[in-house]
Amino acid sequence: MKDYQHMLFPYAYNILGTAEDAKDAIQDVLYKFLAGSKEEIEDPKNYLIRSVINQSINIRDKRKKMQLGDMWLPEPVDTEGADTNINLNEIVSYSLLILLEKLNAKERAVFILKEAFAYSHEEIGQTLSVSVEHSRKLLSRAKQKIDQVHAPVAAPRNEGITPAVLEKFMHAIRGRDVKALEHLLTEDIAYYADGGNVVKVFAKNCTGYQEVAELLVFVFHKYSADFRVEAGEINHQPALLFYNGEELKACQVFGIEPESNRIFQISNVLDPRKLQSLGGGVE
Numbered sequence: 001m002k003d004y005q006h007m008l009f010p011y012a013y014n015i016l017g018t019a020e021d022a023k024d025a026i027q028d029v030l031y032k033f034l035a036g037s038k039e040e041i042e043d044p045k046n047y048l049i050r051s052v053i054n055q056s057i058n059i060r061d062k063r064k065k066m067q068l069g070d071m072w073l074p075e076p077v078d079t080e081g082a083d084t085n086i087n088l089n090e091i092v093s094y095s096l097l098i099l100l101e102k103l104n105a106k107e108r109a110v111f112i113l114k115e116a117f118a119y120s121h122e123e124i125g126q127t128l129s130v131s132v133e134h135s136r137k138l139l140s141r142a143k144q145k146i147d148q149v150h151a152p153v154a155a156p157r158n159e160g161i162t163p164a165v166l167e168k169f170m171h172a173i174r175g176r177d178v179k180a181l182e183h184l185l186t187e188d189i190a191y192y193a194d195g196g197n198v199v200k201v202f203a204k205n206c207t208g209y210q211e212v213a214e215l216l217v218f219v220f221h222k223y224s225a226d227f228r229v230e231a232g233e234i235n236h237q238p239a240l241l242f243y244n245g246e247e248l249k250a251c252q253v254f255g256i257e258p259e260s261n262r263i264f265q266i267s268n269v270l271d272p273r274k275l276q277s278l279g280g281g282v283e
Contacts, residue, residue, distance in 0.1 A: 007045070007048075008029070009022055010087060011049060012056045014090070014092050015105070017075065018074065019075050019077060020277070025052055025059055029048060033048060050127045053127055053128070054127075054128070056105075056109070058105075060105040061105045071193065071194050071204035071205060072101070073098065074094065074235075076094065076251050076274065077091055077234065077278075078232065078233070079233050079234065080233035088236075092115075092116050092235065094234055094237050094255075095255040098265075099146040103142050103146070106128065106130075107138050107139075110124055110128070111138075121136055165262070165263065166231065166240060168184055169263070170240070176217050178213045181217065185212060186257065186262045187208070188207065189266070190205070190265050191206040192265075192268065194271055196271030196272075199270040201268075201270060202215070202223075216266075227242040227243055227244050227249060228243040229242055232251075234253045237253050237255060237256075239252060240252045241278075248275045252266055252268050252269075253267040
């Protein structure tokens with residue numbers, strides 16, 4: 001059972017964007033699989049993958065209908081210390097997960113299968129019960145909707161070492177040096193914050209290096225100046241984890257341009273329910 005869960009987790013998580021929903025999708029599929037007849041199932045592995053993908057699409061369609069358009073960030077996964085039985089290379093980068101929110105469920109599934117799992121269009125067609133031509137159209141439509149310039153499928157691992165840019169980042173924020181902070185950001189930097197329905201955030205989104213730099217300094221000194229800050233790796237991207245004692249209060253995930261070494265995106269996850277998943281992957 002554990003082997004199946006670990007194998008199926010990346011498929012469900014990449015489509016749904018949350019570890020909890022992914023676990024629910026896997027549990028539903030495995031329950032039906034174990035309780036039902038297996039006489040007509042020639043390949044259990046492919047059957048389960050196909051079932052989990054389609055179950056994830058159904059869950060995502062239902063969830064989208066319930067969302068009210070508020071700021072929503074994916075649930076972070078610790079790709080530095082997560083369960084080694086999960087293929088971490090199949091967990092897509094955090095920046096890409098945010099971009100994938102622009103896609104409908106089937107477009108997202110096709111994109112994930114092609115880019116993260118290297119499926120052929122023939123295999124995608126069999127998995128989603130669509131024609132090869134339709135699979136190609138869905139992929140083309142997905143790529144038109146998203147800009148991957150800043151978001152590779154899986155960014156290179158940072159081996160647990162805090163990039164120099166993040167050391168300068170924290171130094172500038174602690175010293176209230178807005179100008180120094182601005183030099184670390186791209187002109188069109190995007191800042192997002194998601195507290196869910198639990199934590200109220202000062203600003204849910206902000207763009208532009210001047211506005212974001214001022215916001216970062218203000219928020220840090222008002223809410224988290226006394227927190228312990230540790231480096232981490234979330235969805236293959238560098239991150240800072242903010243602790244109040246032993247309680248994780250916030251996770252900031254950074255998108256950093258490899259050419260300029262400047263930050264183009266900061267995703268601040270404050271929702272306690274999403275922070276619970278860090279360090280575990282799938283149980």
